[in-house]
């Protein structure tokens with residue numbers, strides 16, 4: 077018979093497992109107490125006990141948009157699957173996307189509660205991750221009217237012009253040698269976002285070294301797309317604390333918060349600029365702060381959205397466009413011919429030239445069809461129980477609109493795997509709007525109430541930078557690099573679907589620039 081102390085000791089040795097047992101108990105209890113099984117749910121793959129389909133989606137080694145594309149080919153345009161304790165659906169055809177993002181937008185327009193979203197949004201004081209409701213409506217109005225309107229976008233024209241100029245200068249200095257174009261483009265969008273949002277550039281040169289701010293941004297971004305147990309097993313959230321993941325995210329967030337605090341302090345003195353054209357986003361948000369009863373946390377939450385939403389996505393579009401162009405020599409030549417003809421004789425492309433560049437716009441649309449920066453949009457969730465295409469979907473179901481799959485749907489696109497900007501010839505003059513072609517065939521910015529409000533701000537820098545890169549330089553892969561890049565191997569997981577390996581290209585200053593210079 078064991079003595080009392082050794083009994084106590086053996087009981088104590090089980091103590092660390094107490095949270096696990098408790099969580100499993102609560103999880104099981106909820107399942108028994110709340111057997112809300114949807115009778116008529118959309119078709120989907122068989123689910124394993126406890127983990128559901130996590131093994132097929134998160135731990136499969138493939139990127140989730142590719143795994144879901146694969147499942148949709150087997151189960152159809154509306155697939156149901158289970159992510160641990162969370163029910164989810166994937167939408168993979170233009171018709172179903174139209175239902176979800178337009179006809180039944182109100183059923184599908186909230187966001188799921190995720191650890192990283194909650195942390196970096198100051199508990200949902202932002203726009204992008206805030207749940208649907210009055211608060212989100214008010215913040216969305218502030219952003220659309222005060223920050224992303226066409227007048228405001230125009231007021232930042234000289235910033236874009238200067239910063240693209242710096243990138244062109246950096247590339248000119250490297251004429252004839254391989255450069256890391258991915259990095260140069262990310263630095264460009266970072267500098268523009270810094271100046272537009274914060275009023276100055278915080279330490280990145282033309283090719284540039286990373287400042288502390290950019291290291292912090294990159295770290296927070298990386299942690300915010302990491303796997304958190306709590307997002308799939310709400311009762312096992314303590315695991316993220318034990319593994320230290322939660323702490324690391326919190327630390328990165330607090331460092332970034334301290335940086336934004338300093339920026340707001342610098343803006344909070346006597347009014348810096350009375351001229352609306354010279355205001356940056358922090359000036360604007362401080363101005364509306366008192367009117368609307370906002371706090372500093374609201375301002376910082378919106379800044380987080382702007383840095384995370386605006387910087388990588390635009391750089392990613394440019395990086396994939398240049399990738400496709402160097403893979404397709406004839407298309408590169410045609411895009412260069414257009415820009416050189418339209419801009420002929422001038423030292424650089426200006427924003428006023430952009431609306432003549434129809435072929436370049438088609439190239440960009442075709443790039444976003446094959447490489448949408450947000451292949452599953454920003455995750456959504458259902459606001460209430462609803463029925464879609466005859467199937468029942470419960471409230472709080474996580475919703476992934478697979479724009480990657482929609483862009484490759486053979487029922488919509490001829491030879492969907494080919495890079496062929498000519499398919500947009502008749503849409504060339506249309507803008508990137510939320511629904512480029514109508515009928516939800518190309519929706520890289522999402523659509524409906526939660527569609528991207530920053531399209532114009534994002535796309536003008538994309539067009540201006542690409543047009544100037546094509547105008548001033550000829551582009552080649554470095555010797556030995558394959559022209560046929562295996563695209564699945566090239567995609568990386570992140571806030572935006574950027575390339576896994578940086579795009580290294582050799583620029584050569586074009587003959588027409590050297591002769592006019």
Ligand code: HEM
Pocket residue numbers: 203204205216219381382385386387389390393449450453454456520521522523524525526527528529530531533534535
């Ligand atoms: C090429 C550039 C960009 C792409 C591809 C892009 C894409 C997207 C997508 C797919 C969504 C989710 C839409 C949905 O759920 O239906 C979104 C939302 C959002 N984007 Fe963008 N975006 C870009 C640029 C920008 C820029 C430059 C900003 C701001 C500076 C911005 C700010 C936002 C915000 C605030 C939301 C959340 C809207 C809401 O939930 O109400 N985006 N974006």
